Amino acid sequence: MFKLLTTGFWEALARLILRNKIFILIAISIATVFLSMQWKNMRFTYTEANLLPDDHKVNLTYKAFLDIFGEEGNLIVLGVKDSSVFEVEKLNAWNALAEGFKAYDEIETVISIKDLQKLVKNTDKNQFDLEPFIKDSITSSQEIIKLQNDLFKKYPFYDNFLFNAETKTLRTALYLKKDIVNTSVRKDFIIEDLQAEIESFESAHNINVRVSGMPYIRTLNSQNIVDEIGVFIGAALLVTSLIFFLFFRSFRATFISLIVVCIGVMWTFGILGLLNYEITVLTALIPPLIIVIGIPNCIFLINKYQHEVKSHGNKVKSLQRVITKIGNATLMTNVTTASGFATFILTESKLLKEFGIVASLSILAIFILCLLIIPIIYTFLPFPKDRHLEHLNKRWIGGFVDWMERMVKHKKITIYTTAIILIMASMIGINQIKISGSLIEDMPKNKQFFKDIRFFEEEFNGIMPLEIMVDTKRKKGVMKLATLKRINEVEELIIETPELSKPISVVSLVKYSKQAYYNGNPKYYQLPTSQENSFILSYAKNSNSDVDLLKNFVDSTGQYARITTFMKDIGTDKMERIQEDIQNKINKVFPKERYNVSMTGKALVFQKGTKYLVRNLIISLSLAIFLISLFMAYLFRSFRMIIVSLIPNLLPLLVTAGLMGYLGVPIKPSTILVFSIAFGISVDDTIHFLAKYRQELQANHWKIRKSVYAALRETGVSMFYTSIVLFFGFSVFTISSFGGTVALGALVSITLLFAMLSNLLLLPSMLLSLERNIANKEVLRKPTIDIIPSEDEDLDNQE
Template sequence: MVAWISKGFWERVARVILRNRILILLIITGLTVFLAVQWKNMRFTYTEANLLPDHHPVNIQYNKFLETFGEEGNLIVLAVKDPSLFTPEHFNLWNRLSKQLNAFPEVDLVVSTENLRELVKNDEKQQFELNPLITHPLESEEAIDTLKQHLFHELPFYEGLLFNKETQTIRTAVYLDKEIVNTPVRKDFIFNDFVPLIEKFEKNTGLKVHVSGMPYVRTLNSQNIIDEIGGFILAALGVTSLIFFFFFRSFRATFISMIVVIIGVMWAFGTLGLLHYEITVLTALIPPLIIVIGIPNCIFLINKYQQEIQKHGNQAKSLQRVVSKVGNATLMTNATTAIGFASFIVTESTLLKEFGIVASINIMTIFILSLLIIPVIYSFMPVPKNRHLKHLNKKWIGGFVKWNVHIVKHRRIAISITSIVLLILGIIGIYQIKISGSLIEDMPKNTDFFRDIRFFEKEFDGIMPLEITIDTKRKNGVMKLSTLRRMDELENLITDIPGLSKPISVVNLVKYSKQAYYNGNPNYYQLPTNQENHFILSYARKSSDNADLLHSFVDSTGQIARITTFMQDMGTDNMEDALEQVQTTIKKLFPEDRYEVTLTGKALVFMKGTKYLVNNLIASLALAVFLISLFMAYMFRSFRMILISLVPNIFPLLITAGVMGYLGIPIKPSTILVFSIAFGISVDDTIHFLAKYRQELVSNGWKIRKSVYAALRETGVSMFYTSIVLLFGFSVFTTSSFGGTVALGGLVSITLLFAMMSNLILLPSLLLSLEKSIANRKILKEPNFDVLTGDDDDS
């Protein structure tokens, strides 16, 4: 009864579509215009991906830090490593560049040799003062040499901040206005003002300026994402249309398919705008994904239409059967794919939740568009000629299917042994997989800004901030000498850890104050003794300039101190080892009853977010498997068939995970997506095969062997077509400059290749090997609805 209603439903849908062709085209056109208008609401991301939910303790700590000290990722650094910088002409132009940058309203502060100040003691006023290091342009090399000597050997406070004494690299620190760091203003400033000014300096001097810092890196990285979207869409259209034309040898069929997916892409962008979601490195993949996933829909529908035309030549009946006979199958396969993407919604990560929502919605809309547009457009066109139908009789495709049947029929033992060996190798490889929580690992390696990141890692030990806050639990507790000594010991440990930069904190300022108290003697750049502390603090309290500096390192109550260090991209394992060393020292130096010490910063938040995401995505993959299993249970009403159907789909995932282990591809936000995406897509072939298999069982009097071979011959061509389109479609992503996108494209392609072979070889072999346990009507009951309806002629 339910099956009859399902069949009747699709026949009614077919009649509605064909009787309301003009209205449907007008509705699609209207919705396309409406969604195109929503493009104006699309926003490109201006922050790093926060993979943690807002209520996560690590996020709470980070937000608390921001409330106390403000945005920490507002620093852009410039550096020159070239002896010719230290000539009067070049050095004065370098200082002029700093002054020009400081004049922009988007810049809060510039710290450079141009405005460098030296802390000196004023005995008459009994206070410290900040005097300019340079009061006028330097006219001779002798003056510059004197400045270098003073800077590199007598001002240790600025070492690691403004210069590298060993390599004589000079650096300028540009602090952006914290209010504009995470807004579009940042992008406009960097591209319209900042970059042209740097390029002008390089042109005038011939010096190479290295630029980095999180605001700069984020801006250029976001622009790379934007630049790649158009390229991906064109590449996906080009590859899929070429493959489609190769299969069908029809410009008409190719053109219609391209119309469907182009409208699908427009709707995808419109959905992003309508929901006011940001375009991130993930959501940027959705439009080309829609092309790759939409083309198989077109293949199924157009192939069925041409098969019907070849059978009886009646266009009206053919178009009706396209909807009534293939509509259910394409709905089911698109639904399972959408479930694979929708499983990301449960991760509690805003980034993945938005990706899952938009992707799953648009996978279902591309199904609807395919089902509506293809029959309607073909209804206005003449009946396909014989030359358009030649591909249906291609011998090489038939040969491929015959080869599959032969392998399944005569090589089942070899298939079993090969599958077991691959499974064992895959499991061994899985144990070699590592987790990566690097902020910059996926960034394009061939760009200047990435090479500059490596430059700053070498010269100044990194650009990714790691913040340590020390709450003394009492007002003005930071300036107690006992607290400063504990902080100094912690900073000495941090300095000794490879991959972490020399820390910056109030300790440096107190040491500088002692140096100034002893008339600038660098030998006194150290913490004061108890006796010295009284005199030095009496000078410091009277110094307003010193107070301004202090507020950068200590909160307004004097209760909370901040230690800032920068991290190299050292890999997750090394990062965890470094953090463990820091945590161990903190526990030893700062008793919990007297101090509350917190580690935070964008690098730490991203690393913790990656681990959180891996755990959540494993759960989401399990959810996708469970939901699709329920779906299969509803379709086939057989527990054993569910288990059989899962084997050829989980098997490729295990093989791909093993490949990741052997190739050293880590688990990270981009690569973990592979499994849910591939599972949702690969199960489509299983549904097609098992639905046809069950249909053949009924037709052949429950003869397993005959039904398996018949189902394989019937569905093998469609499975091959769609798998090849998907494989080459996803391989488009390997052209990306982002490492994560390359890995995603390559791994999904590998998984889908294994999935195709599993469904064409392993699944039929399992059915034949287990024929005695499944070849009865009690196990394979009448399905709740027909995925594939019969081919009887309706007269």
């Protein structure tokens, strides 16, 4: 297929484009309209990113749990920490706020202080009755004192569920209907109804209400992603167009480039809609990414056109040469960039796979748009004026090129020493990199919902659910005293773990039943003895009071039980140690021949997914290196040149990884992307330099030193300009409120800056040092693809 990419092919393509310009513009317009119509299929994700394959063991365990107990992430919590809430009027208003939510169709259950009820022993009927702590409303401060005494001291069953006895913090629990948790209905309720009710309560009673819970966090986090897409696109357009204008000093050229990249962004959204993919925190990065990658394409093409016009004054000939000379080079660089993204397609992660597909298709699309639109538009425009060509005479960049040449000529030892020191320092830093499996680490720290997460962590030990499911392997096995005792032993370990909240399970209900049997005496809040068990449970069976509570802890057959606790946002290492401790306890307490016990929950699934992605990082990066190596082998027909070309591009990746270790930036889903993206982009400079170097060798009769310096001078300017565009373009992501996006932007920018210096200093130095073994006529045979034709052309313009 590469045989098509010859000079003859590009000349034929140039004639085809310029002779059918109206038809091509109509075709682009139709394609743009068609893809714009697909926008209606775009949707924003309503679930956490599942980083694991569907058939992964961890996902299967989680699905098995959901099949038995239903969606576990349907809890929204409201909290207040204000002493004035224990005034009669405000406490009644707090309870009324909770009561009002019961009228909403989206709400399944509301549990507030007013909904709490005592289990009371009814000796006449041999059953437990329910009596509310608050019958109608609070009428006096004495009732509040009695309520506090009951809840904070006498009934441990409710402690740390709706209140913190030590800090007097109150909480209300809203359980969404499970069938709407992962739909847009959840978003509409939270954004439109929930927040309006809370704001009204806060303004009326001057009390700050904290809100959290996984549905709430997910909704506001997704909304933040939506809000930032527009900001990213606007910032990327502003920064790249400003740099473009400073380079060309032409409003016309700048406007043309903006038109092209804006159409590219429209196509990207259309591809998302056409493939029916969700917009996630990763795919939201692609539209501004296309702007950042598209502008350098425009620079190459417009710069070449202006140089050609200045050289011979023939506009048609200039546009033909833009396509024939720059089309091939730009195609190769875009293909290598797309390859870096495309490696994610081969991972097992749906999140990364969708990101890779959309990004690689969008990069190829922006190349096609640049190649078609820019030459065609210039056919309709008048001949460039002298002021449009003034920037071609500027030599302010000459000082930088002179410095590079001096370094390569006289400071090769310094360059090698610096590279070795960087490698050694980076290896030390790499050993300090940690893996983060936190669900909330990347969330915007300055947003109120993130501050509320920290509030609930401090007051109630977290909001991220961790579930333990006990399979007794027989119906009604849960209520056996032996099973309850085993569950209780695991709960005791959870209670001793400061990073976990007080667990909730059927054991708590059974303990509460015993306390009720002994007339509410708190010292009897414990599991019944074998003698007590039968008649206490007989009271429970005769009563309807435990049905609603029991169904949340035990399945309908009585075979499965759940232990629910909530986690703080802790590091992956600490989370793994806690999981290991609990698992060891489970293995010790529950005989495997009689019980199947599994741990699951969203926090655990996400943590396991992050670990899984790290392995995918190694695979995708190795694959990117392999694919690009194959490409360069076919391009240069030299194994030795592959080695020489890879070293300057791997060094920046090592430096970046080392910086991550030193700066404490962990490996997580967002930062995992850095390496494959940066490698795919940075290798473009290597291809440009080596292609020009080979051309200079042929022109200079294989005089190696002369060819290296000539290639350095010719490519140095364009590599500098494109690196500046890419550096500031990716720096746009640092304005994000998401920590992971900030890290991604900063790390890719730094990597590309190092890659430019590496390709302009280390690569030519290696060519000079290894000239006898590598840079000779036998090694650099006729290429398969002529990226840069050997006729007399100014490469500075071609690139």
